[in-house]
Amino acid sequence: MSLPPVLHPAGSTPAAVPYKRIATEEAWCPAEMLDLYRGVLEAGTLDDPGFQTMFSFYLNSDSTRATEIRDYLVDIGDQRLKHMDERGIDMQILSLTSPGVQVFEPELATSFAALSNDMLAEAVAKHPTRFAGLAAVAPQQPDRAAAELERSVRKLGLKGAVINSHTFGEYLDDPKYWPILEAAEALEVPIYLHPQVPPPGLIGPLLERGLDGAIFGFAVETGMHMLRIMIAGVFDRFPRLQFVLGHGGEALPFWLYRLDYMHRAGVRSNRYESMRPVDRTISEYMRENVSITSSGVAWGPAITFCQQVLGSDRVMYAMDYPYQHGAEEVSGSDQFDMSDADKLKFFQTNAERLFKLSPA
């Protein structure tokens, strides 16, 4: 066994650096949401083996990982600020942890999204230089989700939306969800497309070997979701709309060449009704409508590769707290092989521009 004894070794606080470290994909939730998840689990009515395995673990396991995450998620006050200080994080951009409200019945989903946005705005108001937030929305009610996004941005000062991939196995390429996309474009705020566990039709062989979650299934689900959006022509309809992908862009940057080649082949061959000509190539959409973050991928080779192929304006830092929160990963990210100018963009100014953060 070559596994180290702990996942997050006690590291010293990273050194002072000439940029703010803005962590862009940091999770939280009200304690009440975990109670609601427990209710969903116990009712046994949600046909979603991915949700069941994930929250059977996170709600019930006495492992260090699960107990730590339960504890850290629900705090958006002093404990979180202390962890940020210890790890050298200047600011967190907070979003409601996956799957957010997207497993609730529609009325509950919409009302709980609003409640959580109010709570998040309150934490931001208390610590405006340390926290910013993305709005939770309930795709189950698209028009109300659009209205909640508008309220969250205009009234609460939140900086965009988070959508935790599928909603009961449906994706944002379905035009019924487009009111949300229209609102985001009009408000000029990005949508963070965050992973969740794949739905029943996409999880079988992953689940058999524990590959459904962050290790692999998250990227399958979320990379596919982003591709569905591009292939459906969403960015032709909403050309200024901006998305954010975490986890090194869910590997889509690695695939740009093959995606362009096979998308072209698919369109030209008329093989699929659902793959028709669109205005631009996949790599063009990726470079013009998508930014990516380093959440969970504190690894220079992959992140500098993403800068190389997407441009350094589209790659941002993230930690993925509390799922991943080692101080040694922050220090390691400081050492990435990039120019000082690119490092400033990566840790600070790309996020400030995209999320329209006020200068401190």
Place this chain on the structure above:
Amino acid sequence: MSLPPVLHPAGSTPAAVPYKRIATEEAWCPAEMLDLYRGVLEAGTLDDPGFQTMFSFYLNSDSTRATEIRDYLVDIGDQRLKHMDERGIDMQILSLTSPGVQVFEPELATSFAALSNDMLAEAVAKHPTRFAGLAAVAPQQPDRAAAELERSVRKLGLKGAVINSHTFGEYLDDPKYWPILEAAEALEVPIYLHPQVPPPGLIGPLLERGLDGAIFGFAVETGMHMLRIMIAGVFDRFPRLQFVLGHGGEALPFWLYRLDYMHRAGVRSNRYESMRPVDRTISEYMRENVSITSSGVAWGPAITFCQQVLGSDRVMYAMDYPYQHGAEEVSGSDQFDMSDADKLKFFQTNAERLFKLSPA
């Protein structure tokens, strides 16, 4: 529309270079196999929407892509050699196209694998400096597959095995298939883990938007398969066994950091019965038991990234004929940003060593 008018523009033959271009993932099949596939399709008894969509297209479409592929696949003589000459390919390592015999009932699968291996060996015997071959085997009958691999290597001179990912939704991490792996290790030949379309439990939302095949689903299926093998401890049981992955290693090189992190987290948390401690990390297995090829990824940034993180001894050239065969991709690959020494390894000597090719 920014798509060029043809997929494979007429390019001039690539320039002479100081290395042999050995293409390591090149597909063929007997014409009879396409007839058998047509029979499977028409019988309607195979519960595999991926196979249905793929071969409804490839067997029936009058698109340039489908007609060309039908024509090119079944020739392992003069036409193929002419195409190789035009594209500057010195040698092809041939394998039975996906899904090979893995959709047939067991007896047919085993007997057709042997027949196709005999045909392949005959083509190699006619053109020993231009062709080498990998053996088709039928996982449906593991002991007979192991025997067929031994016959193919010892009697026919084939250089390894090709397995087209799942067999009726099952994977090589299941110990019932391990006689095949044991034979490959004992014979000191690699297994090329080639993609096929994901099985029913892993295809739903991919298929809805035409993402089931080479554009994305192939990598989901095959990357997952390789991970299942590593996580199950297959390389602890068979430490000298070597696998090959195409398509830039199905993006696993991009994921090494996250795979190691989340595998460690998964093992430590005891979340899954099917994810128990193994001897090495995912990145160690990747660097010690897996080689990758550039099939379908004629793109310097991704391929040199793979060399950087796996080592230049584990990255080989492939074209993916006839699915992808542009002369401009060969010329482009000649221009990859790597040292002359690494380029020699990439195009020639890694393949010669791994597949034990005789010097010309």
